[in-house]
Amino acid sequence: MAKVKNPFVEALQNIAERQDIGSFKKIFDYFGPRLKSFLMKSGADDAIAEEIIQETMTIIWTKADYYDPSVASPSTWIYTIARNKKIDILRKTRKAVLEDIETAILPPVESKADENIEHDQKFEMVAKYLDDLPKDQLDLLKMNFFEEKSHGEIAEITKIPLGTVKSRIRLALEKIRGKLEQDGRMVNLNNESESMVN
Amino acid sequence: MTFEILSTPLNSPASLIFQQCLTEVDPENRSLNSAMNEVGGYFLDRADVSPLSKELWNKILDQTKNERSAHPIKEPHDPFLSQLPVTLRSHLRNKNIKWKSFKDVKVASILPKENNEKLELIHVMPGAKIPQHTHEGNESFLVLHGSYSDEYGNYKRGSVQVRSDDHNHTPVGHPQTGCIGLAYTHGKIKFSGKFGKLLNLIAN
Numbered sequence: 001m002a003k004v005k006n007p008f009v010e011a012l013q014n015i016a017e018r019q020d021i022g023s024f025k026k027i028f029d030y031f032g033p034r035l036k037s038f039l040m041k042s043g044a045d046d047a048i049a050e051e052i053i054q055e056t057m058t059i060i061w062t063k064a065d066y067y068d069p070s071v072a073s074p075s076t077w078i079y080t081i082a083r084n085k086k087i088d089i090l091r092k093t094r095k096a097v098l099e100d101i102e103t104a105i106l107p108p109v110e111s112k113a114d115e116n117i118e119h120d121q122k123f124e125m126v127a128k129y130l131d132d133l134p135k136d137q138l139d140l141l142k143m144n145f146f147e148e149k150s151h152g153e154i155a156e157i158t159k160i161p162l163g164t165v166k167s168r169i170r171l172a173l174e175k176i177r178g179k180l181e182q183d184g185r186m187v188n189l190n191n192e193s194e195s196m197v198n
Numbered sequence: 199m200t201f202e203i204l205s206t207p208l209n210s211p212a213s214l215i216f217q218q219c220l221t222e223v224d225p226e227n228r229s230l231n232s233a234m235n236e237v238g239g240y241f242l243d244r245a246d247v248s249p250l251s252k253e254l255w256n257k258i259l260d261q262t263k264n265e266r267s268a269h270p271i272k273e274p275h276d277p278f279l280s281q282l283p284v285t286l287r288s289h290l291r292n293k294n295i296k297w298k299s300f301k302d303v304k305v306a307s308i309l310p311k312e313n314n315e316k317l318e319l320i321h322v323m324p325g326a327k328i329p330q331h332t333h334e335g336n337e338s339f340l341v342l343h344g345s346y347s348d349e350y351g352n353y354k355r356g357s358v359q360v361r362s363d364d365h366n367h368t369p370v371g372h373p374q375t376g377c378i379g380l381a382y383t384h385g386k387i388k389f390s391g392k393f394g395k396l397l398n399l400i401a402n
Binding site: 028033054062077091127144148150177180 | 202236
């Protein structure tokens with residue numbers, strides 16, 4: 001089967017391996033305007049949104065060797081960095097205490113060459129699954145994980161009972177988790193155990 | 199319960215560090231969190247585009263000139279820090295942890311208090327007992343190392359307990375390992391036992 005490599009995986013690797021400005025620009029041109037609309041929808045004004053993008057791009061530049069194509073798709077990695085930066089920059093008292101949080105849990109990745117190409121496919125499977133979801137279900141996920149609304153807010157907006165909102169979101173996430181785990185590198189889904197609550 | 203915590207939108211550094219520690223201590227949480235992040239990435243990929251100002255690219259180039267890839271610094275081995283998730287270790291790197299001692303229980307603030315939110319590291323010595331108390335507002339407590347028990351159960355690394363103001367308990371650290379946990383609080387802790395009034399004055 002032909003394996004198509006995500007162009008942004010390659011771009012991130014080029015940055016990590018040889019500080020390639022062309023690849024960096026490619027990421028900026030594609031993700032910059034998308035990040036801006038994401039950030040402005042979640043409360044940043046024009047100037048703050050661009051400040052967050054600037055910080056996000058700087059992290060991409062300096063930490064590209066932490067990007068592991070088997071752990072997240074490029075858009076997910078970039079999304080996560082921007083979301084964390086946003087939390088840091090949007091709060092009222094801005095003490096520089098969140099440095100390194102973005103990449104803290106990820107060790108730098110050794111040179112990857114071609115070995116990870118097949119991992120792209122599981123992220124494509126996730127995208128395909130989301131593409132095929134009925135719109136009302138996809139909207140619940142979008143509200144929760146992109147527009148950053150709480151389950152309560154989603155229930156209010158959609159007039160769907162809170163319990164149903166939660167169970168639909170949870171079901172979709174379990175499906176996605178299953179697809180992410182198909183390469184067997186991650187934990188077994190069947191041992192699902194709820195933490196103790198009281 | 200961890201599903202609820204992980205899917206609550208992050209809105210503060212305290213919630214970010216707490217969630218990230220939660221994903222670190224339990225692989226189940228980590229994979230669930232990865233799934234949530236993939237949804238975010240999916241929508242970023244399909245987001246509308248907003249035009250950027252012309253200077254932004256040059257500003258970024260200027261900034262990156264001064265930044266070089268920073269690999270993790272080899273840290274001197276610290277037996278206490280080595281028990282903590284990497285998120286906390288890197289956050290606490292080069293910072294002095296200022297412990298407040300309450301007999302056999304030590305408490306250290308991880309972030310400056312913001313909007314009534316607190317993030318604290320709680321170190322319960324082996325066998326130590328925390329006086330009976332309730333919680334004002336909500337407290338999420340994540341066990342990072344060792345374990346503890348109270349009237350309701352026994353809690354190991356990776357378990358999270360969410361407690362609200364009607365919850366009254368007396369936790370005891372494991373007799374051998376004690377317990378280190380991360381407490382994310384919206385509101386003050388309220389002691390309710392015999393010396394409650396005095397402890398309330400000290401703790402708050």
